Amino acid sequence: MAAASPLIEALMEALRVLPGVGPRSARRMAYHLLERDREGGRRLAQVLREAMERVGRCEACRTLTEEPRCRLCAGSGRDRSVLCVVETPADVEAIEAAGVYRGLYFVLMGRLSPLDGIGPRELGLDRLEARLRGGEVREVILATNPTVEGEATAHYIAEMARAAGVRATRIACGVPLGGDLEYLDAGTLSHALAGRREVADEE
């Protein structure tokens, strides 16, 4: 469809980096902004640029934040003896929305996946190990997704915790197999947290 000008074509193309946006949605979005909401488009461009430049990782839990430490790690209201390990920042949001967890988090930003070159180093597990050996943490709750890779990651960290003398628990299954933590409702998540159990020494 070369009827649009080069810059408008470029805008439609650029919008397709967004997940779930195909050529038709991209065209609709581009014309919507150009015809009806330049102000909104300018604000989006500005916030997007800032976020891409300034958002980094929390130095304590690795979650995404533009501060050196995220709000939860920097605050004083949480129980520092419990650490919940999740795969993504969206998982933190989901658990926080459930409103029953009072400890801190460690965000892997992924899961062990040797075929994709994602090993312990890429997930910051050296930093997690140092934290577990630091003496402050008494329990680590493994809340990786109940997928094959998520389970393998949980087992790996459970071993690490045991070696450091820290109790390791796994979030209760109640979460459907192959499901995604981010999309669970608060009730299921609360249930899964409450029903957590010790990770057995051997499977």
Next chain:
Amino acid sequence: MAAASPLIEALMEALRVLPGVGPRSARRMAYHLLERDREGGRRLAQVLREAMERVGRCEACRTLTEEPRCRLCAGSGRDRSVLCVVETPADVEAIEAAGVYRGLYFVLMGRLSPLDGIGPRELGLDRLEARLRGGEVREVILATNPTVEGEATAHYIAEMARAAGVRATRIACGVPLGGDLEYLDAGTLSHALAGRREVADEE
């Protein structure tokens, strides 16, 4: 969900200016860019900023373009004696995709809608009238949408054309009533163009 940092929250909020994007999609988009495609996010921010600043209207046909004149108006390959009047730039794209029309366009960027304060002036009809009186145009094809407002707009322009001594035709109905030209397939559009007829002096 205040678990995300202020800048990430602002990004999710800003993404909601896009049509069809609710809180859940906005979160998914924000994390996708932050975790997996910073480069794509930066490019989108850049192109978006440029497009919001630089895209204006073609001085001849009023369509959206960053040049003084759009590619079609600036080129020499089209039949300048036929002018197709449409509501939006997306309609131009749809007709061009059908590949059978060889004339030029005039893009209203809307339709007459007195209740919303959109009159002849807002649609640039003074410029269209000057064009029709200029002597170059022999036929004006009215391709506004077959809605109540689109029909009223077509009638208004047909009167203007007759007063200027220009033949006015209406795109054939084959287009479903209440439908949107932008979403029609090429075959239906070709058919509608070929089946155009004179606008009767009185209804």
